[in-house]
Amino acid sequence: AQRVTQPEKLLSVFKGAPVELKCNYSYSGSPELFWYVQYSRQRLQLLLRHISRESIKGFTADLNKGETSFHLKKPFAQEEDSAMYYCALSGDSGYALNFGKGTSLLVTP
C-alpha cells in the first residue's frame, strides 16, 4: 500500500531562516514523488518533481530511498513562501496521486 506522511501540520519560521518540510513515504516499488503548493486563494500547483531535480523558487527536494523520505528544503525563507505544502506519491502506474495531509508554512517577518 502507498502512504505519504507529513508529520508537521504547521511550521512557523522567521524570514531568512532555513526551512525544511518533512515527507516520508511507504511504497514497495519505484515511486514518483512531487511537492505541490497552494497559496492563499489559489489553486493547487506543482512545485517540483523529484525526477527533474530542479530548484524552483529556491526550493529543493532530494529523494532518499534508504530513509524513504522526500523532504523539501529552502535555505532562506521568504514571506511569500507562506502557503500549504503537500507531498504526493505516484506509483508504478503513474496515474493516481497519493497526497499527504499537508503542512502549513508560515514565514513571519
Next chain:
Amino acid sequence: DAGVTQSPTHLIKTRGQQVTLRCSPKSGHDTVSWYQQALGQGPQFIFQYYEEEERQRGNFPDRFSGHQFPNYSSELNVNALLLGDSALYLCASSSSLAYEQYFGPGTRLTVT
C-alpha cells in the same frame, strides 16, 4: 489558456440527492483525474479517465461515477448524497505522456 476549469464553484445539496460536477482540462491534455479534499486533509484520489474509459479508481463507493467526453472534458456524478460527501472536489488534467497533473480551482459541495 485558462487552464483547468471546473463548474460550478459552489453547490449546496440535500442528503439523498444526486449531483454532477464538470471539468474542462487544460489545452493539450487528454487525461482527467478527480480528487476529494475534506477539510484539513490532503486530496484523495477518486478515479481517472483516459480515452473515455475509467482507467484507475480509488477507494470510493459506486455512488461515485464519472464520464469523459470526446473533447476530453469530464463529469463526476455522486448519487444518494451523504453528509460526509461535503468536501472540495478537485479536477486535475494531464497528458498521457507525462506524470504532472494540473489542478482546477475545485467545486465546494455542501450536503445538508
